[in-house]
Amino acid sequence: MWLTFGRNNLCSKVPSGPLKIKKFYLKYEKIFLVLLVAIVFSLVYFSINYLTSFRQTYALGIFIDNLIPFLPLTIFIYQFTYVLWFLPYFLVKKIEPLRKLTWSYLTLILISGLVFLIFPVKVARPEIVGNGLVNWLVATFYSLDLPYNAFPSIHASYTFLVGLFSFRYLKKLGLIIYLITIFVIISTLTFKQHYFLDTAAGIILSMGTYFLFFRK
Numbered sequence: 483m484w485l486t487f488g489r490n491n492l493c494s495k496v497p498s499g500p501l502k503i504k505k506f507y508l509k510y511e512k513i514f515l516v517l518l519v520a521i522v523f524s525l526v527y528f529s530i531n532y533l534t535s536f537r538q539t540y541a542l543g544i545f546i547d548n549l550i551p552f553l554p555l556t557i558f559i560y561q562f563t564y565v566l567w568f569l570p571y572f573l574v575k576k577i578e579p580l581r582k583l584t585w586s587y588l589t590l591i592l593i594s595g596l597v598f599l600i601f602p603v604k605v606a607r608p609e610i611v612g613n614g615l616v617n618w619l620v621a622t623f624y625s626l627d628l629p630y631n632a633f634p635s636i637h638a639s640y641t642f643l644v645g646l647f648s649f650r651y652l653k654k655l656g657l658i659i660y661l662i663t664i665f666v667i668i669s670t671l672t673f674k675q676h677y678f679l680d681t682a683a684g685i686i687l688s689m690g691t692y693f694l695f696f697r698k
Contacts, residue, residue: 512571515584519568522588526595527631534630539604542633546678550671552608554616557623559669563641566666569659570644574651582695583647589691590639594631594684603633607674620673627675635676638684639691641666646692 507514567587574580607629610621645663648656667685670676676684 511577512580515580516568516571519584519587523591523636526591527636530595530598531628531631534598534602534604535628537602539602539630541606542603542677542679543606544678547671550678552674553672554610554620556669556672557616557620559665560637560673560675561623562662563637563666566644566659566663567640570647570651573648573655576651579647579651579696583643586643586647586691586695587640589694590643590687591636593687593691594634594636594639597634598631601633602630603677603680605629605632605674605676605680632676633680633683634687635670635680635684637670637675638667638681639688642685642688643692646688647696650696 570583571580607624610617610624641663645660648659648663650656652659667681670681671678
């Protein structure tokens, strides 16, 4: 009888299958959230970008875009944003704000994806003249990322969202990240990945999403 009681008591302490999965998920939840954002973004963005290459597109260039110079070196600032987007997951300890950030990311890409389908915008990119590492990097990036999915700018909306989020949850470091996001957003224009209206729309969409999920 003692053995039976001991065995039953021991078995009751062993977590069931669903409980094991839940504990495993909670332990690595940050990683799962990062993967979720990366997968959904890639599926929505690249599939629509490729699809739009077969469709009629629009151009939103205005006089401001003609005043902004093409600066190939800003590709390095532009590319840094892919690190910036996921930086909060490694700097913020509390999980609840990161869940809200994840929902914000997903909301932005889904709304933007819908706009991409309804109103496809193509950016007129400059001709790459000359050799050199920077020009090769720019030409390679242009060939991999088709010039569609421009309005609203996901680059601007995700990046500005990181700036707002970091400013709120990371204090002094958040201020530095916020300032970096400004340079990244500017690089979307100097790298000729977006028109001015694309970037402005991305920022406005980001502010609306931030208010939706992070308002007190």
